[in-house]
Amino acid sequence: xxxxxxxxxxxxxxxxxxxxxxxxxxxxxxxxxxxxxxxxxxxxxxxxxxxxxxxxxxxxxxxxxxxxxxxxxxxxxxxxxxxxxxxxxxxxxxxxxxxxxxxxxxxxxxxxxxxxxxxxxxxxxxxxxxxxxxxxxxxxxxxxxxxxxxxxxxxxxxxxxxxxxxxxxxxxxxxxxxxxxxxxxxxxxxxxxxxxxxxxxxxxxxxxxxxxxxxxxxxxxxxxxxxxxxxxxxxxxxxxxxxxxxxxxxxxxxxxxxxxxxxxxxxxxxxxxxxxxxxxxxxxxxxxxxxxxxxxxxxxxxxxxxxxxxxxxxxxxxxxxxxxxxxxxxxxxxxxxxxxxx
Amino acid sequence: xxxxxxxxxxxxxxxxxxxxxxxxxxxxxxxxxxxxxxxxxxxxxxxxxxxxxxxxxxxxxxxxxxxxxxxxxxxxxxxxxxxxxxxxxxxxxxxxxxxxxxxxxxxxxxxxxxxxxxxxxxxxxxxxxxxxxxxxxxxxxxxxxxxxxxxxxxxxxxxxxxxxxxxxxxxxxxxxxxxxxxxxxxxxxxxxxxxxxxxxxxxxxxxxxxxxxxxxxxxxxxxxxxxxxxxxxxxxxxxxxxxxxxxxxxxxxxxxxxxxxxxxxxxxxxxxxxxxxxxxxxxxxxxxxxxxxxxxxxxxxxxxxxxxxxxxxxxxxxxxxxxxxxxxxxxxxxxxxxxxxx
Numbered sequence: 111x112x113x114x115x116x117x118x119x120x121x122x123x124x125x126x127x128x129x130x131x132x133x134x135x136x137x138x139x140x141x142x143x144x145x146x147x148x149x150x151x152x153x154x155x156x157x158x159x160x161x162x163x164x165x166x167x168x169x170x171x172x173x174x175x176x177x178x179x180x181x182x183x184x185x186x187x188x189x190x191x192x193x194x195x196x197x198x199x200x201x202x203x204x205x206x207x208x209x210x211x212x213x214x215x216x217x218x219x220x221x222x223x224x225x226x227x228x229x230x231x232x233x234x235x236x237x238x239x240x241x242x243x244x245x246x247x248x249x250x251x252x253x254x255x256x257x258x259x260x261x262x263x264x265x266x267x268x269x270x271x272x273x274x275x276x277x278x279x280x281x282x283x284x285x286x287x288x289x290x291x292x293x294x295x296x297x298x299x300x301x302x303x304x305x306x307x308x309x310x311x312x313x314x315x316x317x318x319x320x321x322x323x324x325x326x327x328x329x330x331x332x333x334x335x336x337x338x339x340x341x342x343x344x345x346x347x348x349x350x351x352x353x354x355x356x357x358x359x360x361x362x363x364x365x366x367x368x369x370x371x372x373x374x375x376x377x378x379x380x381x382x383x384x385x386x387x388x389x390x391x392x393x394x395x396x397x398x399x400x401x402x403x404x405x406x407x408x409x410x411x412x413x414x415x416x417x418x419x420x421x422x423x424x425x426x427x428x429x430x431x432x433x434x435x436x437x438x439x440x441x442x443x444x445x446x447x448x449x450x451x452x
Numbered sequence: 453x454x455x456x457x458x459x460x461x462x463x464x465x466x467x468x469x470x471x472x473x474x475x476x477x478x479x480x481x482x483x484x485x486x487x488x489x490x491x492x493x494x495x496x497x498x499x500x501x502x503x504x505x506x507x508x509x510x511x512x513x514x515x516x517x518x519x520x521x522x523x524x525x526x527x528x529x530x531x532x533x534x535x536x537x538x539x540x541x542x543x544x545x546x547x548x549x550x551x552x553x554x555x556x557x558x559x560x561x562x563x564x565x566x567x568x569x570x571x572x573x574x575x576x577x578x579x580x581x582x583x584x585x586x587x588x589x590x591x592x593x594x595x596x597x598x599x600x601x602x603x604x605x606x607x608x609x610x611x612x613x614x615x616x617x618x619x620x621x622x623x624x625x626x627x628x629x630x631x632x633x634x635x636x637x638x639x640x641x642x643x644x645x646x647x648x649x650x651x652x653x654x655x656x657x658x659x660x661x662x663x664x665x666x667x668x669x670x671x672x673x674x675x676x677x678x679x680x681x682x683x684x685x686x687x688x689x690x691x692x693x694x695x696x697x698x699x700x701x702x703x704x705x706x707x708x709x710x711x712x713x714x715x716x717x718x719x720x721x722x723x724x725x726x727x728x729x730x731x732x733x734x735x736x737x738x739x740x741x742x743x744x745x746x747x748x749x750x751x752x753x754x755x756x757x758x759x760x761x762x763x764x765x766x767x768x769x770x771x772x773x774x775x776x777x778x779x780x781x782x783x784x785x786x787x788x789x790x791x792x793x794x
Contacts, residue, residue, distance in 0.1 A: 138465050156475065158490060166713050202758070210759070260626050274725065276625075283618075283727025284602050294721040297640065307759055379636040383725055385625025415635050415647055417542070417552070421627060 111190045114182065116175060118439030119241065120146060120198035125216040128436035129191075131180045132382060132444060134252030136433050137189075138182045149215040152306040172229035193235025194443030196222065197244030202286040206238045212304075216288040221422050241265070241435065243280050244288060245427070246273025246447055248438030249390050253428035260386045263427070264291065264377075266395035269304070269307050270312035270319070276384065279445070292316070296376050302410060315373040317348035317373055317395045321363045325349055336361040352398045373402070374409025381410070392427035392434065399426075453532045459782030461583065462488055462540035464555040469516050470778035470790030471524045471533075474786060476594030478529075478775050480524050486516055489601055491557040506558060516572035535577025537562065537784030544628040548580045554646075569654055570627060579784040582787040583607070585631060586620050587771065588615025589781030589787055591732050595770035602728045606719075607631065608737035611646070612654035614659070618726065621787070634658070638718050657715040659690035659737045665707045675766070694740045708743040713739065715744070716751025723752070723760050734769035734776065741768075 116138060119126040124143035128136050147163045177196065182189050194339045200211035206223025210217060223236045230236070233344025239247070246263035249255040255263075265271040270292035274281040281288045292312035293305055301322060313319050324338050324346060333339060337354040338346070339360050354362035378387055395402060406426050414422075429437060456479060466485035470478050474745060483505025489505045517536065526532050530570040542553035546563025549557060565578045572578070581589070588605035591597040598603075601620045607613040612634035615625040623630045634654035635647055655661050666680050666688060675681060678690070679696040680703050696704035719731055737744060749766050756764075771779060 260630075276623055277621065278617065281618055281726060284729040285727055285760075287759050288602075288725065288727035290724040290757055294724050295717055298717070302624065307757075375637055375640070379721070380725075382632040382636050382720075383630065384623060385627055385630035387626040411652065413637065413649065415632055416651075417629050419626075 111188050112186065113192050115192050115443035116178060116194040117436035117438070118171070118194060118196040119244070119435030119439050120196065120208070120214070121241075121435070122146060122199070123148075125171065126179055126436050127171075128433070129178050130437055130440035134142045134248070134437050135218060136437065137185075138178050139433070139436065140178060144170060147215050150304065153261075159381075161217075161283055162401060164220065164398075168225045168229060169314070172226060175226075175230060175233075185257060191233070192447060193237070193443035194226070194230070195244065195247075195439040196226075196236070196238045197241040197442075198222070198238060199240060199440040201238045201240045203237065203239045203243070203280075204286040205356055208238070218353055229383055235443055235446050237446055238245040239261065239280070239282075239428050239442060240271070240285075240289075241438070242271025243273040243282075244438035244442060245392055245429065245434060246289075246390075246438075247272070247441035248429050248434060249392075249427055250275055252340055252437060253440040254334075254388070254390060254425055258387045260384065261388045261390060262291075262377075262386050263385065263390045263392060264396075266391060266393040268279050268316060268318055270316040274384065277388075280311045281450075284434055291376070294376065294379070296372055296390050311372070311376050313367050313378070315395070316436075317393070320348045320351055320365060320369055320395055321346045323368055327361050327364050327368070331364075338362060339435065347422055348395050348398070352401065355398070355401050362402075366398060369395075370405025370407075371409045374406040374411075375409045375413045377406065377424070378413030378418075381414055381422050385418060386422060388425050390425050393431075397431075398427055406425040454521040454528065454553045454781070455532050456534050457534050457782040457785035458520060459778035459780070460513070460517075460536060460694045461586070461623055461781050462538065462539040462556070463583075463777070464488060465490075467513065468500045468778050469513075469520055469522050470775070471783070472779055472782035476590070479527075479671045481775070481778065482520060482521050482728040483517055486512060489557050500721040504557075506562065509661070510564075510567045510571060514568060515644070517568075517572060517575075522571040533575070534789060535785035536572070536575055537586065537589075538568075538578070539781040539784075540580060540581040541582060545579065545581045545624050547587070548555065548578065550580070550656035554586055564575060574633025577785055578787050579788055581622070581624075581628075581784060582613070582615075582631075583777065583780070584613025585615040585624075586780035586784060587613070587734055587776060588617055588631075588732075589622060589770055589778075589779070590771050590776060591734075592617055592620075593783040593786050594779060595628060596730070596732055596767055599662070600729045602721055602726065602730050603730045603732060604633075604719075604726065604739075605732045606736060608733060608735040609658055610658060612658040616726065617728075623793075633722065634717070636721070638714055638716065650698050651715070654720050656710050657718070657737070659735070662690045662711055662737055663688045665670060665710055667707050669703050669710070673703065673706075675703050677750070690737050690740070697740070697743050702779065705743075706739060708745045711737075712730070712744055712749075713751045713762030716748040716753075717755045719766070720747065720755030720760075723756055723764050727760060728764060730767050732767050732769045734771060735773075738768055739773075762770050 272291035275408035297309035471483040616634035639651035643655035
């Protein structure tokens with residue numbers, strides 16, 4: 111009997127739902143994705159768990175899980191669904207909750223795993239974690255982390271997320287929230303962070319951070335020749351910076367050098383904490399390839415204690431950008447089965 | 453039958469050897485301590501493992517272990533020696549080695565566990581780790597970390613060492629060298645570190661860092677009234693800064709505020725990585741009590757993401773200063789027995 115897991119990724123706009131086998135192949139993915147409930151016009155009028163919007167969302171989610179199961183079983187009746195893994199912002203693995211998520215409309219704490227379990231009593235495993243942790247598990251179970259016991263996953267998107275694997279398992283910490291490397295201080299009193307802090311890693315090295323660096327460099331160098339000098343702040347993307355770098359644009363090249371210098375210094379700190387075998391980079395900014403990997407690697411090596419030098423690989427994630435979210439979430443199920451059987 | 457473990461701490465000057473029971477009571481300690489081999493006059497003429505000095509040291513060490521065992525067995529013949537735990541600089545848990553230790557006279561890699569095992573074939577467990585990791589295990593097995601699964605130990609001495617406990621075990625990383633928080637960057641391009649780097653945590657927050665801050669503050673404020681203004685650099689100790697703070701000396705008070713501000717910011721990063729239940733401070737600088745704990749705690753809370761606030765305790769170590777080294781080292785044995793039985 112072929113075993114499969116259901117992966118769910120709850121994003122700010124949409125919720126992706128898919129069925130994944132033990133090798134990471136996506137057998138089914140709901141299209142179009144299920145809309146995630148949106149904030150109301152008054153952003154303070156959040157959605158209570160007793161609220162119709164929350165109830166309806168959980169009902170729709172469980173309906174879509176049933177559709178997914180039926181669809182794959184119609185193709186292969188021998189499939190056995192082993193459980194559901196869910197990636198979501200501010201998700202808590204220990205409690206199965208989403209807690210105070212700034213980008214979701216729910217009030218306080220949503221008992222996601224319990225609510226879904228009540229709708230789907232036949233499912234044995236329902237586990238929840240944040241999206242970067244899910245990506246790290248995906249890398250461990252299906253990707254470049256197969257066979258590794260200690261590595262760190264860095265997701266470079268709008269923000270900068272991370273998941274830490276130590277001794278073959280995710281580091282959740284005392285409360286299920288460990289691994290927020292986007293919010294370590296990299297430049298004391300530096301750029302304003304969305305969290306209210308200053309100088310955090312994600313304000314420099316996420317896709318948004320790269321954009322901010324372009325405008326800082328333009329301000330510093332007054333370079334009107336740059337291909338990036340004609341694009342408004344709100345239109346600029348990390349992809350545009352990459353395209354400009356490909357054409358030799360000096361601002362774009364300087365921005366990648368600068369981002370790599372800072373990311374490398376921060377990853378040297380990561381190595382001083384954890385001494386991992388590898389650090390995987392995932393997401394849009396990581397797609398810039400050598401423009402970001404080369405200066406990051408050089409910088410990290412420069413800041414490492416001698417005992418760690420030339421031991422830690424910085425690698426692109428092997429997860430596919432399009433399916434990584436549901437594939438990563440589904441990995442929670444296999445990890446849980448490993449724990450039960452060990 | 454009462455079980456005991458042997459704890460050995462190899463310091464730059466002396467080697468401490470003791471016998472410790474499961475509750476952390478020291479039943480025997482060799483006095484005076486065994487001298488650690490010293491560097492020769494030419495510091496480049498290091499001691500090879502085939503060298504007489506190394507051979508003699510291992511022989512003396514195993515002789516002293518036998519003396520320790522005989523002494524405690526004379527008092528209580530029912531004692532059962534379960535193994536030997538060794539704390540040493542640059543010690544590698546996986547390989548049982550001391551590797552390229554700057555403060556010891558050995559060349560390259562010393563196969564410490566193997567050499568000692570050959571002399572003491574009747575001992576079943578011989579394990580080695582660095583002194584800060586041993587202290588963390590001591591806190592876990594005998595101290596304030598009993599019952600905790602995630603905490604960090606910071607030792608504030610001449611340098612700043614650390615040991616990280618995740619899911620109830622030490623984080624060793626890929627190579628046995630994880631947990632060098634003394635060398636994370638806290639002020640980019642800041643103070644020169646003994647390792648060759650700049651702005652590392654230990655250059656500000658170790659006992660030596662506190663001394664350096666006194667001279668920086670004196671230089672900044674030109675405060676000739678300070679009690680610390682009459683003490684040469686080479687004579688100043690963290691204890692003197694504490695005594696001056698007790699008398700209300702403004703330089704001493706400012707130095708503790710500054711050290712706490714930086715240590716707290718760095719510990720906020722630690723929480724963003726690991727979300728531990730507690731962070732223990734151990735050693736001379738930690739003896740300054742509220743002068744260091746209060747500003748450190750306030751600073752850490754200020755730099756934490758909201759989700760972590762008021763969750764992480766900063767606590768003084770419960771290990772006794774005098775016996776912590778051998779007690780911590782002996783904890784390696786109980787940890788190993790736990791692993792074997794689980």
